[in-house]
Amino acid sequence: MVKYKKKNISVFGAHLKLSGAHQKADELQACQAVQVDHPNMTVRDLVHLYFDLGLHYKDIVALLASRHGCILSERHFKRILKFHGLFRRKGYTTLDRVVHFIQEQLQTSGQLCGYRWMYTKCKENGLHIKKENIRLIVKELDPRGVERRRRLHRRNYFAKGPNYIWHLDSYDKLKPFGICINGCIDGFSRKIIWTNAYTTSRDSKNHWRLGSYMESVNRLGGCPRIVRGDRGTENVQVRDFQRFLCHNMHDGSGIDSYIEGASTANQQIESWWGFLRRESMEFYISCESSCEYCILLITYLRPTSLVFLLCNIYTFFQNELDETIDVWDSHVIRPSKNDRVPSGRPRIMYMFPELYRSDDCISPVDRADMELCQRDCNGRVTAASSR
Secondary structure, eight states: HHHHHHHHHHHHHHHHHHHHHHHHHHHHHHHHHOOOOSTTBBBHHHHHHHHHOOOOOHHHHHHHHHOOOOOOOOOHHHHHHTTTTTOOOOOOOOHHHHHHHHHHHHTTTGGGGHHHHHHHHHHHHOOOHHHHHHHHHHHHHOHHHHHHHHOOOOOOOOOOOOOOEEEEEEOOOOOOGGEEEEEEETTTTTTTEEEEEESOOHHHHHHHHHHHHHHHHHHTEEOOOOEEEEGGGGGHHHHHHHHHHHHTTTTTTGGGEEOOOOOOGGGGHHHHHHHHIIIHHHHHOOOOHHHHHHHHHHHHHOOSSSHHHHHHHHHHHHHHHHHHHHHHHEEEEHHHOTSSSSBBBBHHHOOOOOOOOTTOOOOEEEHHHHHHHHHHHHHHHHHHHHH
């Protein structure tokens, strides 16, 4: 009797499984016949479409529910995929077809594509294959292209000659001691145009940076073709004066005579700041406290009073800067991989550009414009000093 009950139970369970399988098949067939808002497209067509696009299962289920009004669970969606023979890791395309397709792509602009982009192209063209296999095939068929794409291509710096471009920036590493340094360097020769010590780097308050710019323009008898600085407010006045003095050049407005960018990308002046710190300023930056700093200044300046100390502190740092500038302008810059950048002594490259097959690119400035800018600059500096 017990055996008979077990037999009846097993038969009854088999009947339930069979009826459940028939029910699932009926549901799948019903899903195929459901029409959606797209004409002549059923759920089966949409499933094939989204599956071939490589979407995740949960994304396909969400799209069917939100866009097409067909609500399915993810589990039932997997049944539909299995019913139609759609698998991610089965039924791969033969390698012959894939190799033939990639060879055709390498004959055209496809030779510029990496293996990830080529994998997407294969999917778009109905080829089902692993991404790793695509990588190996591309590496075998186009080894030179793979090696070329692995390299980091950097832009090469180029300046036509002295005074073609000036690089402008500030150095704030001594700011805890009340010293801010501003400098400008020639892009071709790397000669220092000016480097001065101020109380602050905010030129909108004291206008010293503008004064250094106008002093250099007067001394050289013209302005550079381009000035390169960052987007700080301290460069606004130099930008306006540079564009005004160059309004007769370039496009007639002088807009192109001043370019802005990230301070970290201003490599020419950043190289000078690195040299300045290594050869001079590191000695003062390494002072662990302001007390050590004051003791150091008193030792070097031997002031008779506190007023004398405060008045001569900037003269002390300016003399230190001038000595470092003399060494920089006389040292030899080694050749680099960039053939378009000359090597040699900055002072010689700046004064004798013909030795490097170049010309001085200084832009002559109208005398009336120069005097107008000079009067404006003197007025601003005088007003700032009286505050």
